[in-house]
Amino acid sequence: MTEPLREVHKAVYRPVREGNALEDTVARLVQTIRLGVVAPGESLPPERELATLYAVSRDTVREAIKELADTGYLVRRRGRYGGTFVADPLPRPAEPIVVDAIELDDVLGLRRVLEAGAAHAAAGRTLPPEVREELWARFEAAGSAGPDEYRRADTLLHLTIAELSGIPSLVALAAENRARVNAWLDTFPLLPRNIEHSNAQHEQIVTAILAGRADAAAAAVLDHLAGSEALLRGFLA
Template sequence: MTVEPLPEVRRVVYRPVREGNALEDTVARLVQTIRLGVVGPGESLPAERELAVLYAVSRDTVREAIRELADTGYLVRRRGRYGGTFVADPLPRPADPGVVPAVELDDVLGLRRVLEAGAARAAAGRTLSPEVREELWLRHEAACEADAEGYRRADTLLHLTIAELARIPSLVALLAENRARVNAWLDTFPLLPRNIEHSNTQHEQLVTAILAGRADAAEAAVLDHLAGSEALLRGFLA
């Protein structure tokens, strides 16, 4: 099942970069797009011309950023009628980060708890249209149906969708950046089948609470859910 990311997520990852470090920021923004699953393995990025407009940089900068990521195995360039720039499938496995300092883990994971709990509460407090309610449930179903290779993308897009439902644009940007950092760590060790099952059960509790407008239950569900992946991250990385 494929559900396109909501507009706010695309706005966040395709916003203009800083002038002083245009190349580095363009590379970082493309990596974020890949890590968040906005463009999945085997899927194409927007055309170079479009990316240049979105990032407010030259086409040469975009071309150089793509070349850098192609050289490291994240992107594949194809010529011809159906050519373009595609996310590699499979993606290269990130290098083992070794032991991550406890202060860094505490900072990133602590911020994640604050952002995701706030997003869940805010989303549960909104009046959601039938179309948005259906999209949120479809996002949950997409995670349930995803295989091991596609699970992290489906999981990430579900959480980013909840952030969008909060209708606080700055929150989406902060959560996307935080989630990309967490995903970079999660990608260094394998998914555990039982953990996926447990995660999907927790997702259902979270989504059900949001749809029912139960802010306290939504916050409790997301914090319980985050505690599981936090335990794995600390076990593998600390």
């Protein structure tokens, strides 16, 4: 990779469908926020650039931004240092979310296939030194993140592994899937002991990838996902 999460940026900033331009633009911006591609307090690309990336009019971009500003996800600022910024903190749902069991099974089942497959593929590749260092840095960032930053650091680690698979279409699917999972995870609090356990599992995943142990990397991912899956089913189902 020539820059961090290059394929993830391509996935979230790709052209939207013509028939549902506004809705798809809103959804793509939400995905960008949920994945932490733009962190709370950071600015989105300028409207003109977003319009080009999404292949829509600037009016559509403005309307999508207004929708998300009205719901508290974005903040617009004027002046020399103005622009559109991700809200900090992000709004949380006023009421608990109940997710249909069929939808939950579908999203979590796809996550297992995508993320275990990505780790297996990444471990089977010869990774250059700078990429290996980036992966380890993502692991360390998740391990040292505080409660407010942990979800984003965890997501970026998982998406980095997806990029290391070398399969761009898998990255796009993983990003979309992860955004849906994060929307659910954000509805309940982080559990300190669960974070500690997750970080230990992250180390198993990353070391297996760096050692080229494909089967061990995939197995470690499935072990890791089982923990968050149990929490999701407990809180949502």
